[in-house]
Amino acid sequence: MYTAVLHKSVTVRGVSQCKHITHVTSDRVWISDKEGNLILTNTRGDILDSVTDLARYGYGVHTVTQNGDVIYIDSDFNIIKRSKDKVKTTVIPYNTSPWDPHCVYSSPSTGDLLVGIRNDDTKTGQVNRYTNTGQHIQTIQHDNTGQGLYKYPNYITENRNGDVIVSDSGRYAVVVTDSRGRHRFSYTGTPSGSGLSPQGICTDALSHILVSDSRTQTVHIIDKDGNYLTELDTVQHGIDRPWSLSYDDITRSVWVGSWDNNTVNIYRLIYGGDNLTDPDSDDINKVDELKKFLRNEKTTVSHARGILVGCAEAGKTTLLKRLRGKRQSVNEITDSTRGLEVHQHLFIVRDKVLEGKNNF
Incomplete structure (x- = not known):
């Protein structure tokens, strides 16, 4: 529908x-x-x-x-x-x-x-x-x-x-x-x-x-x-x-x-019969304001957790690479992930200075 x-x-x-x-x-x-x-x-x-x-x-x-x-x-x-x-x-x-x-x-x-x-x-x-x-x-x-x-x-x-x-x-x-x-x-x-x-x-x-x-x-x-x-x-x-x-x-x-x-x-x-398109106008304004903040401002994040969920071949692995600062060529083939993978991106922050990081 x-x-x-x-x-x-x-x-x-x-x-x-x-x-x-x-x-x-x-x-x-x-x-x-x-x-x-x-x-x-x-x-x-x-x-x-x-x-x-x-x-x-x-x-x-x-x-x-x-x-x-x-x-x-x-x-x-x-x-x-x-x-x-x-x-x-x-x-x-x-x-x-x-x-x-x-x-x-x-x-x-x-x-x-x-x-x-x-x-x-x-x-x-x-x-x-x-x-x-x-x-x-x-x-x-x-x-x-x-x-x-x-x-x-x-x-x-x-x-x-x-x-x-x-x-x-x-x-x-x-x-x-x-x-x-x-x-x-x-x-x-x-x-x-x-x-x-x-x-x-x-x-x-x-x-x-x-x-x-x-x-x-x-x-x-x-x-x-x-x-x-x-x-x-x-x-x-x-x-x-x-x-x-x-x-x-x-x-x-x-x-x-x-x-x-x-x-x-x-x-x-x-x-599908469910109206997913009628959010409250206040919610829309809040999302727009958040997007503007993220585009124009800087903030310090010391700890964050997230989960990437999507269909097969939706691009989860490619997105993970980009989040970790790795650019992928348009001609590069990425193998699909099998099952569940856990990735850690660790870093040390002292006095708002990034001192080191390890990727696992």
């Missing part, structure tokens, strides 16, 4: 349409239109901030980092990071001609940047992975038979299992590879054979993939393996052509933006 309930409809000031949405917090999002406007807004549609040099071409041309900085493709094809105090830094200068960047996504798990680029001469596309400082570390372009995966990568995101998900209007498909670039599947529409004209994409708390379809004018919902689940009909709620999508983990809500105007509908997702 999978149900979406309309929670709120918002008219966003400062944009003519909602080409792309990027979440910051439960009540803050960046929204852009085809005119090159990029504004930070809230659930009342107010203009809180803006960027003036956004690229007009492309679709998924902005994203937000783990620290809340906005990253976007500018009018000169450079990829820019704009900090919360409005300082701009060129993370990836444009040096890939004739390959032009069309979409960008900042991974919340690794901090890596995924960039979808297109060569207009050859009518082909590819995905490049960079570190958060702009170092190129991976290219995804072909399947295991040598055939090109992409033609027109419009939007890009990442699933919780590390899959790279691309909405490709040239392939009329959602193209999914694993983190190492191996093609897993391409979703081309419902079992009825209605086809697909994919636009905005996002993933939810259950690793489902949501994609707007401008052909059926609905939002398709599929599982992480490409199996069709259901569709969200937004026409009945005033959005005739749903386009941009963004998901909020805290409220279990999906924001759906209109291509025709500056309307955004916020839907609460209900899974």
